[in-house]
């Protein structure tokens with residue numbers, strides 16, 4: 001039977017402007033793996049889901065058909081595992097996203113968007 005908690009969750013998950021921090025907190029409510037495999041379990045899951053994205057993209061080549069909805073669903077699975085890895089490491093997804101944009105802006109400013117190395 002559907003209760004108010006389910007309705008609230010449905011409305012929450014339908015927010016198009018969900019912040020990464022809100023997402024991370026909501027995703028944590030469905031992380032049910034044992035503490036003994038924290039970090040490892042979601043990292044392996046992320047790799048698996050990234051493979052699922054790649055497989056869906058491969059099917060564009062094989063079948064000549066783009067299934068954006070399916071790819072989006074797999075990207076969502078990736079997002080869930082990213083949230084879980086972040087949670088296990090005590091990292092905040094919103095801060096990571098912000099730091100990443102700052103890093104890329106610095107690379108653009110230094111004209112090092114192209115190239116190799118983590119510390120450009």
Ligand SMILES: [Mg+2]
Pocket residue numbers: 049052073074077
């Ligand atoms: Mg998947």
